[in-house]
Amino acid sequence: MAFFRKKDKDSQPSDVVPESATEDSAAEDLDSNDSEGGVWSRFRRGLKKTRDLLKTDIRDLFKAEGRLVDEAFLGELFEILVKTDMGGKSAMAIRNEIESQFQNRIVEMEEVLGVVRDQLRDLMAQPEQPVRMAPSGPTVILVVGVNGSGKTTSIAKLANWFKSEGKSVVLGAGDTFRAAAVEQLSIWADRLGVEIVKAEQGSDPASVAHRAVAHTIENGRDVCIIDTAGRLQTQVNLMKQLEKIHRVIQGQIEDAPHEVFLVLDATAGQNGVSQAKGFSEAARCTGIILAKLDGTAKGGVVIPIRQEFEIPVIFVGQGEQPADLALFEVGEFVTALFE
Numbered sequence: 001m002a003f004f005r006k007k008d009k010d011s012q013p014s015d016v017v018p019e020s021a022t023e024d025s026a027a028e029d030l031d032s033n034d035s036e037g038g039v040w041s042r043f044r045r046g047l048k049k050t051r052d053l054l055k056t057d058i059r060d061l062f063k064a065e066g067r068l069v070d071e072a073f074l075g076e077l078f079e080i081l082v083k084t085d086m087g088g089k090s091a092m093a094i095r096n097e098i099e100s101q102f103q104n105r106i107v108e109m110e111e112v113l114g115v116v117r118d119q120l121r122d123l124m125a126q127p128e129q130p131v132r133m134a135p136s137g138p139t140v141i142l143v144v145g146v147n148g149s150g151k152t153t154s155i156a157k158l159a160n161w162f163k164s165e166g167k168s169v170v171l172g173a174g175d176t177f178r179a180a181a182v183e184q185l186s187i188w189a190d191r192l193g194v195e196i197v198k199a200e201q202g203s204d205p206a207s208v209a210h211r212a213v214a215h216t217i218e219n220g221r222d223v224c225i226i227d228t229a230g231r232l233q234t235q236v237n238l239m240k241q242l243e244k245i246h247r248v249i250q251g252q253i254e255d256a257p258h259e260v261f262l263v264l265d266a267t268a269g270q271n272g273v274s275q276a277k278g279f280s281e282a283a284r285c286t287g288i289i290l291a292k293l294d295g296t297a298k299g300g301v302v303i304p305i306r307q308e309f310e311i312p313v314i315f316v317g318q319g320e321q322p323a324d325l326a327l328f329e330v331g332e333f334v335t336a337l338f339e
Contacts, residue, residue, distance in 0.1 A: 039325070050299035054113070061109075066108055074095050086304065098115055102115075117334055125330060129314065142259070146231060149268070152227070159194050160192055168220075170197065170224045172208050173196060176201055213249055213252045213253065238278070242282050259287060262276060262285040263289045266291060273304070287311055
């Protein structure tokens with residue numbers, strides 16, 4: 001894939017914050033946050049709650065050697081599965097598969113866990129979808145999501161992920177309705193050592209997007225990540241704003257934006273998922289960044305999210321450090337739920 005090379009800059013507009021002069025030391029600081037064992041080791045720790053439910057609670061079903069698979073056993077298993085936040089439909093599918101394979105038989109715990117693992121892989125299955133990059137020139141990514149979903153932190157993590165892949169990054173602070181959003185993104189840009197294009201509070205988000213893309217093109221950067229408003233009064237206003245941003249960007253790069261990521265809070269209840277559904281439809285989202293997959297979240301939430309949105313989960317995030325983001329891999333994720 002071809003990317004623009006960096007060009008020397010004689011000057012910068014006043015609303016473009018250049019890469020920090022301390023970029024190398026900042027990168028070292030960020031690397032120091034990467035705990036031994038890699039990102040999936042951290043995710044395994046973060047998914048302890050789900051792991052305990054799946055292993056400890058299922059183990060408790062087996063008081064002695066083996067257990068008869070009868071209605072009582074299946075009912076208890078169903079209740080355990082529902083606790084992982086996978087939803088009743090998916091829990092029932094796993095329960096029915098266990099019944100189909102083992103009805104009226106005495107089984108060992110590992111036999112049941114093996115079927116649960118396989119069913120989880122099937123339920124979470126999605127086409128392999130790496131991040132879509134521009135075949136030439138810069139890649140433009142829009143990020144959408146409701147306020148409080150972890151959108152700003154996820155953008156920072158995404159920028160850090162691209163930097164770790166050797167790409168130069170420009171941020172566009174397009175959530176101009178919240179001064180705090182611009183300020184937070186600016187702090188992250190300085191910490192990560194990336195450039196940011198921003199404007200005064202209340203400025204036209206499409207204008208910020210246009211200038212961010214223009215700066216990315218003119219300076220030969222690889223990736224432009226554009227933040228968008230987290231909340232608007234009506235769905236109509238949201239759609240109009242996002243349509244304008246799409247139109248403006250496509251006027252600069254024909255096939256842009258190359259990705260539109262929806263940031264979804266893994267701890268959100270059904271109301272949060274429903275609210276995010278509106279963003280997904282209005283923004284023509286291509287993938288999900290599942291944030292906050294720690295704390296009160298349970299790993300089974302990936303299943304109803306996949307079913308609700310019908311677009312792939314591209315990244316999963318947990319924690320507050322820039323390195324706490326990983327490409328979603330079903331095999332790794334299911335392993336993290338059990339080991």
